[in-house]
Amino acid sequence: MIKHREISENMVKLVVLCPLLTWTDFYHLPFDVVDEQSIEVTVQDQEEVVRGRLDIMVLKDHLWLLVIESKNAGLSLLNGIPQALAYMVANPRPDQPILGLVTNGSELIFVKLVQQNTPKYALSEPFSLLKRENELYNVLSILKKFSQLMTD
Template sequence: MVQVIQAQNVGLADLEARFGIEETDTASFFTEWLENLPEITDLEKQYLDRVKSHFLRLVKRPPLLEDAVKLVVLSPLLSLAGFYDEPFFIKSEQSIEISADDEDEIIRGRMDFLVIQEQLWLLIIESKKSSWSLLEGIPQALTYMIANPNQEKPIFGLVMNGSDFIFLKLTKNSKIKYALSDQFTLLKRENELYQVLKILKNLSQILS
């Protein structure tokens, strides 16, 4: 009998055991969040200052749930980065199922936000409750990224909870490898949404 495991219950150790996934610290593996980042305009900075202000105002009245995080923080970022324009289109709550070779287990889950271009999963956005640690979302995001049918191109992701952001990159060659960016947060005096937007813009240029 096939056992079904929900994606939100999968940890990094499960992914390592089932799929041989490996984290790499090779500096050249994930340069997209560091190098050749586009500049953003003063108007975009002003808008991002408002986004930060709106979020910090909302967190004073918890709970701030997933839909509010998407509306207040994620949607403006995707819009400014060009993910609502051609050649991209958005699908949300996408179902996935994956199983390892010779395993009687299926991992099943639903993706919070998915950016697709020409039927390829290119950027996966996993937004969590603002009170959740990003560490809880990383294995789930990686599970969805492993399920991507495209074996040739790198897959990028973003795990966020409203105040904190981590980018991911995964490749599926002879081995499945992934790496994480530094963590960005809105709990600093400087607005780190500037850097988050630069990275998203860079990814939109790469993926288009």
């Protein structure tokens, strides 16, 4: 039996997310990629402050476009969705919709948040890299289209 260490969140970013950001031109102008950004969210009804570190954020002209949350391999995507949404709520431009992406290295899911009036979010179907027909190309296609829309 061969034993492997758990694949860390940083390794997921390195192996899965960095190539995706490269292939979709998010590392090129007019985009700006920021990693490990500290975010603080205050809950209005309570005096609770949630602090965390946003894994990766893609900006254009100080407008948050894409928030990416990665988790250790083996963890469910459900562990990252609330965290990604908390970061997305901290968007300084709540009048603009924001896209999120959560991954554990083998699965990815998109999150869209619209905050006008009442915040609402929607989730895509999960994409899996473990299927016979690897869905990484679908994720790449979505990110590439999003990148192109934001530069037009």
